[in-house]
Each structure stands twice: as structure tokens, then as C-alpha cells.
Amino acid sequence: MSDPRYPIGRFEEPAAYEPALRATFLTQIEETPARLRQAVYGLAPFQLDTPYREGGWTVRQVVHHVADSHLNSYVRFKLAATEAEPLIKPYDEKGWAALPDSATGDVELSLDLLAALHRRWMAFLRGLSDEQFALTFRHPERGVMTLDRNLALYAWHGRHHVAHVTSLRERMGWS
Secondary structure: OOOOOOOOOOOOOOOOOOHHHHHHHHHHHHHHHHHHHHHHOOOHHHHHHOOOOOOEEEEHHHHHHHHHHHHEEEHHHHHHHOOOOOOOOOOHHHHHHHHHHHOOOOOHHHHHHHHHHHHHHHHHHHHHHHHHHHEEEEOOOOOEHHHHHHHHHHHHHHHHHHHHHHHHHHOOOOO
């Protein structure tokens, strides 16, 4: 791995969004909670408090970040489905990761939250029509985003952070 920040590579937007590709992204999002839970299974507290890379978040912070990020994304999807190109509010990811619930909190809380959130999110996403995936929201830093693009981004996001944990486990020899 050349860059531990991006163990599966940087996000690359697809050239086109087709129903089959969307189905793949939906499956990847649906699998994220179980994959993250498996990635941290059996880790001792000192392992959870190990950064996945020099200067990076700890495994614990990564778990809490995924829950925080996916919760924000779920809300963005719902806003786009009910408002005309809403302006969404970004959040300070680094600031949130430094808060006590993320820095020292029990990862089981976020793993449980993520599992419940994804069940609800998937019920919502699977109910959208192909046309609805073209709905948009406006991100102050990323510009106008379609739900298709955000779906692709979050399919990548879950796999990206699971890979942070699994690649650390591999490098450290933690079976």
C-alpha cells in the first residue's frame, strides 16, 4: 500500500450511473455495518486506541466517524428527497472525532447505531425511483451533488474506513 490514508484508493466518480451499478453501491452500503463490526471484532482497548496510520485517527475514532458521517449522509438524502436542492450543513469531522464520545467512547454504541441506521437508510434508498437518484443537494464545499453521486461516495466511504482497520490489523499482525 503506497498511501495508508487511501487503502482502497481515492474516490473515483463513475462515468455514468446505471441501475446495475447503483445496485452494487446499495449492497456495499448495506454491508458496511457488518464489515466494520467484523473488522474490529476481538480488538483489545489498546488496539482500538491505535492510530490506523501516523497522525491518523485511532480505530475507535474511525468507528465513531463512520457512524457520524453516515448519519449526516442519511439526513442529506432525506433533505434532497423532500426539498428543492437544499443547502446542507457540513460538519467538522476532525472536531467531532476529538470529542469525548469519539475519542474514548465504547465502539459498540456506534456499531449498534450504524446497524440500525443502515437498516432504516436501506429501506429509504430501496424505495427511491431511478429518477429520484438524480435529485440534488448543495454542499458548500463540494457544490451540487446528485443522490447517485452521494450513493457512490458513501459506498466507497464505508469500504475505505473498513480498510483502514483491516489494513492496520494486517500490518500489526493482529489476527
